[in-house]
Amino acid sequence: MKYTTGVIICLMLLPSFARGQDWVVPDDRKGRLSTFPFTDDTRKEGEKLYQVNCHSCHGDPGRNNFIALQPPPGDPATEKIQRNSDGEIFHKVSAGRGQMPSFRSVLTTDEIWKVVSFIRSFNRSYVQKVMQVITSSAYPGAIISMKLAYDEATKQVLVIASATSETGTVPVTGAGVRLLAARYFGKMAVDEEKTTDVNGVATFSVPEGLRGDTAGNIGFSAMFTDEATFGSVSKDTVLMAGMPVIPVSLTANRAMWNTVRKAPVWIILAYGLGVLAVWGFIVLVMFKLRDIFTVGTALSENISASHGQTEPTKN
Amino acid sequence: MDEIRFNTPHEKGKIDSLASDILKSVRINAGFLLWMTFLFTLLAACLFAYIIQLRKGLGVTGLRDFTSWGMYIANFVFFVATSLCGMLISSVLGLIGYNWVKPISRIAEIIAIAFAAVAGLVIISDMGRPDRLPYVFLFGRVQSPILWDVTVVTTYFVLSMLLWFFPMIPDLAIAKDRLEGRPKFLIRAYELLSFRWMHHEVQYRILGQAVRILLILIIPTAFAIHTVTSWLFAVTPRTGWDSTIFGPYFISGAFVSGAAAVIIAMYFFRVNYKLEKYLNARVFERMGRVMILVAIVYLYFNLNEFLVPAYKLKTGDAIHLRELFTGHYAMLFWGIQLIGLVIPILLLLFRQMRKPLPMMIISLFVLCASWFKRYIIVVPPQAHPNLPVQNVPVEWMVYSPTLIETAVTVASIVLVLIIITILSKLFPVIPIWEMAEEKEDAERIIQ
DSSP states (O other): OHHHHHHHHHHHHHHHHHHHOOOOOOHHHHTOOOSSOOOHHHHHHHHHHHHHHTHHHHOSTTTTOOOOOSSOOOOTTSHHHHTSOHHHHHHHHHHOBTTBOOOTTTSOHHHHHHHHHHHHTTOTTOOOOOOOSOOOSSSTTOEEEEEEEEETTTTEEEEEEEEEETTEEEEOOSOEEEEEEEOSSSEEEOSSOEEOOTTSEEEEEOOTTOBOSTTOOEEEEEEESOHHHHOSOEEEEEESOSBOOOOOOTTTSOOTTSOGGGSOHHHHHHHHHHHHHHHHHHHHHHHHHHHHHHHHHHHHHHHHHHTTOOSOOOO | OTTBSSOSHHHHHHHHHHHHHHGGGOSOOHHHHHHHHHHHHHHHHHHHHHHHHHHHOGGGSSOOSSOOSOHHHHHHHHHHHHHTHHIIIIIIIHHHTOGGGHHHHHHHHHHHHHHHHHHHHHHHHTOSOGGGTHHHHHHOOTTOHHHHHHHHHHHHHHHHHHHHHGGGHHHHHHHHTSOTTSOHHHHHHHHHHTTTOOOBHHHHHHHHHHHHHHHHHHHHHHHHHHHHHHHHHHTSOOTTTOOTTHHHHHHHHHHHHHHHHHHHHHHHHHHHTTOTTTSOHHHHHHHHHHHHHHHHHHHHHHHHHHHHHHHHOOHHHHHHHHHHHTSTTHHHHHHHHIIIIIHHHHHHTSGGGGSHHHHHHHHHHHHHHHHHHHHHHHSGGGGSOSSOOOSOOHHHHSOOOOHHHHHHHHHHHHHHHHHHHHHHHHSOSSOHHHHHHHHHHHHHHHO
8 A cells, every 4th residue: 555655656756857857057158158149140040040950849939839749849939948048048959958959060159159049039028148259268359260271182171270469360279170061961070170280270181082062062160179268269161172973863863762754674674574475365365265256157157058057057 | 077076975965964963053043132132232231331431531440540551451462362262273283284173173263253353342442532543553653562463463353254264165155055944144145155166176276275375374473463462561661561471471371261262162062052973072182182281381481470580589570579479469360370270280181171061161260260360460560660659649559440441341252252153153163064074084094
């Protein structure tokens, strides 16, 4: 009896445990802010990114049509998500949890902020706080930027980082850099993490045969690994560093899954010849029926002739 | 005129006595009319169920998102399987040279025709929009086993018809003058259909060629019809269907249900049509041996089909096999294997069990088990889709056939009985001329 009561109490507590698992974001992440102000442009780009990456689970903001998962993803236009600070949303999207995927290596920092910009556009009372200057403890007061270039001869992508301040531009040295290449689904890391040399250059080898678009273009994004020291700078650039690929539609050639006009030749032949052969013989057999009839007719005429009968034979 | 067969008085007498035995049942009598009235009433009641389905859609069946192939498709597979008996008896055994199959070859063809014809209709009953049937031919893809299936079922039906009709031409000629007292239309039909048959050697030669072509042609077609039916399942990656031996597994199973159907029909005609002389104990004894053989082959394929995945126990197979061996379908599964296969084999090993009545009873069990076996093959694998589906109402996951579905299935069985009755009542079920020749040979050997 005690045992049963215990089980029942446990069962009753279970749902509240599940609900109670709040998604806690570390304090130092909560206050993080976007480096750029949210504008109509950032909102529009954010919407595109949202449609591609988030819509399948979270649905259309404001319409509560997110899919049924446990825990539920929630509608971004609602209190559930809007009550998060910018830094919290950024962290949750970046880190992911359970069925909510991590977008750290799918979207760049800027892209995540653009999605946040889109999500915030459903909140009338939202007032953005923008991070004033790029916090770089290594180069105080300087604006840090990156440039990407492709070296055809060595098949390497060069990331050149520099810090510009009133006193001039200096290379950013000793900074860890990651390079990502845009693929169909998210982004792929290119080479290992590299450190900028005395000239502020980090070099990444592009793998052989990395597929680009029809011209061989690939979208690269570079970012610092140590954001605290160098700021959350990232750079997206399209470089002609890939193998040109002219995409062939899956239904362009003959295939098992294609329409009948584009069926594999062997199957058309096998089916066609098989049917033709069997039905050819069937027709042949039908002709035999005619032969039997002709022989019979001739025979009965013979008989009636030899018997001198005048009346027509039966049939 | 020795070019005309059955022309001596002695032979004529033999034909006379055979014809009077065999043609006795060819008549439209009260029993026939009563039986047909019963069948048609039942058919009408069941068709009413189909009309409901037609108007309201497949929602009136138990078919849902998970199990979209249910009783209808199981019944279809059973029909195709049973129709294979025509090929087994006439072609395989006939071409090997077993003369004892002669009196039952036409019975086997009649069963083949009836089941093959209705199998096509059964498929239509599984369609929510039967008016779109022509699309299969208009937009069918040669890559699709569905199109292959439609093709081979049609071809097999035509071949079975021809194989039933051709060897019957001499019989029609023999019978057309011996049908006094039968309806006019029947006599007229016999005259037309006998194609001026004069029992001339040339005609026999042509007939022999035609029948030989048909007998050979029907073997690959029959193998195709049931192999393709198995491919409807086996070309999918679904656990329980994803098997490389499904083709031979289905064919060997078809021989079992086909042989059982023939034995039941043989017994029925023997008793009702008073044909004990022709459908005699010897023929039954031989059929019993055939039954043992095909059942053992099928048992062997069953062993392969279940033991190999049960040894490896891949995740999907484990769920499926647990369901069959010890789960929801355990009773049915073991019942089918025991009552439909193991026990019949053991019983038929005894000579006393290969007598007509015991064989008929055993065959009834085998045939019923065959039907349920198709159900076990078709339905359970669909309960566990490869992709997990969330938040689905329970009634979408479990399948149980509704009354309407059952009624439509009964309609198909009634239709088979109607076709068999018409073909066997309006035409002789035993080949007269072949039996006469058979006797001839036997007498020659004795002399």
